[in-house]
Amino acid sequence: MSSSSSDENDEIEERLDDIIEDFIDEIYDAIVEAEPIPQRTRSYTERHREGGQHQLSNDYFNDDHSIYSIQTFRRRFRMNKGLFIRIVDGLEQFFPFFQQRKDATGRWGSYCTTKMYGSNSSIAYGNSADTVDEYLRLGESTALSCLHHFTDGIIQLFGDEYLRLPTTEDLQRLLDMGEKRGFPGMVGSIDCMHWEWKNCPTAWKGQYARGHGKPTIVLEPVASQDLWIWHAFFGLPGTLNDLNVLDRSPLFDDLLEGRAPRVRYMVNNHMYKLAYYLTYGIYPKWSTFIQTITFPQSPKQQLFAQVQESVRKDVKRDFGVLQARFAIVKNPGFRGSDPFMIHAIPALCVAASQAASTEHESGVRDLTSRRGSVICLILKDQFVASIPGRPAHPWENVDLDSGWRETCTFPEQNQSAFNIQIISYVN
Incomplete structure (x- = not known):
């Protein structure tokens, strides 16, 4: 009798345990299903990129009515304007990334000049990708994509030529x-x-x-x-x-x-x-x-x-x-x-050779020779000196017989071939 009663008690306890576990599971599932699942939405910032494109166009690409001159363009972009336009035309013609297309909402994307400016800012000045956001309204991820596509495009377009x-x-x-x-x-x-x-x-x-x-x-x-x-x-x-x-x-x-x-x-x-x-x-x-x-x-x-x-x-x-x-x-x-x-280093070598070729064809021999406070531009027909705080003037207006002429120490063959003279200005 005692053995049979103990077996019945064990069965009752097991059934009670199962009933309690099922009840707890049902309550837990009801609580979890009642809680709302938070929707993960992608953050979006309205940058009004049309305003950035319009400002860039007025600053540099508005034909004869641009705010900044060609010389300012050359100094800031580290290349001539003609070379910049040539690269833009090539990238826009052969690479869909640089073509202006509509997005899923039917809104037009950025111009090729805007994307080119974004990549050029990182290359020329070593700036971070989001530096151009305030000026061009170009996001960081887009600027990085422009930089990578630019290096690939330069090699594919101009690598065989330069x-x-x-x-x-x-x-x-x-x-x-x-x-x-x-x-x-x-x-x-x-x-x-x-x-x-x-x-x-x-x-x-x-x-x-x-x-x-x-x-x-x-x-x-x-x-x-x-x-x-x-x-x-x-x-x-x-x-x-x-x-x-x-x-x-x-x-x-x-x-x-x-x-x-x-x-x-x-x-x-x-x-x-x-x-x-x-x-x-x-x-x-x-x-x-x-x-x-x-x-x-x-x-x-x-x-x-x-x-x-x-x-x-x-x-x-x-x-x-x-x-x-x-x-x-x-x-x-x-x-x-x-x-x-x-990819970046060969692309920069191509861009440097392009810039050297265009400057050679336009007559600029050297834009990097500096001595003292005078910036020397060595041209085909004349020499131009630019002294900070004073207007630029050709060499023929400078008294070369005065005490502030310094002739370069190149060999005679080099000096006769290029007629290079370095001038140092003394206050």
């Missing part, structure tokens, strides 16, 4: 330029530069950093005196030196495969058939590289070393102009992931 090996006509022009400077057969100078990569992944820092230095990525360019970048090999880790980069570079592929243009020039009554680059001492002793004399003894050797070390700095000067023109390359805090840098 980032290429010299043609036969280009090669002859480079040879004539080198002969005037005292180096017949020279087609440019080559060097490597390291770009700091702030956002390098921690796992890759050992591959991209030398010793205890910061991670860098190597750029190997070939540049000429007219600031044209003929070759840009970018993307190798910073632990490699110039020789390691040269071993991986496609610079001499055309020469090895027999597709390079033929060259003939005479030096010391000897005919040569290979053009050469001016380099530093780390490069190998090849016939295509001309280094300086390390310890010159005779006056002839000293003159050669002095001139070679001066002319080979064309590529260094190109580095400086590239950084001065596009501040994004010297601002390690802005540069993002590795894929963006791989």
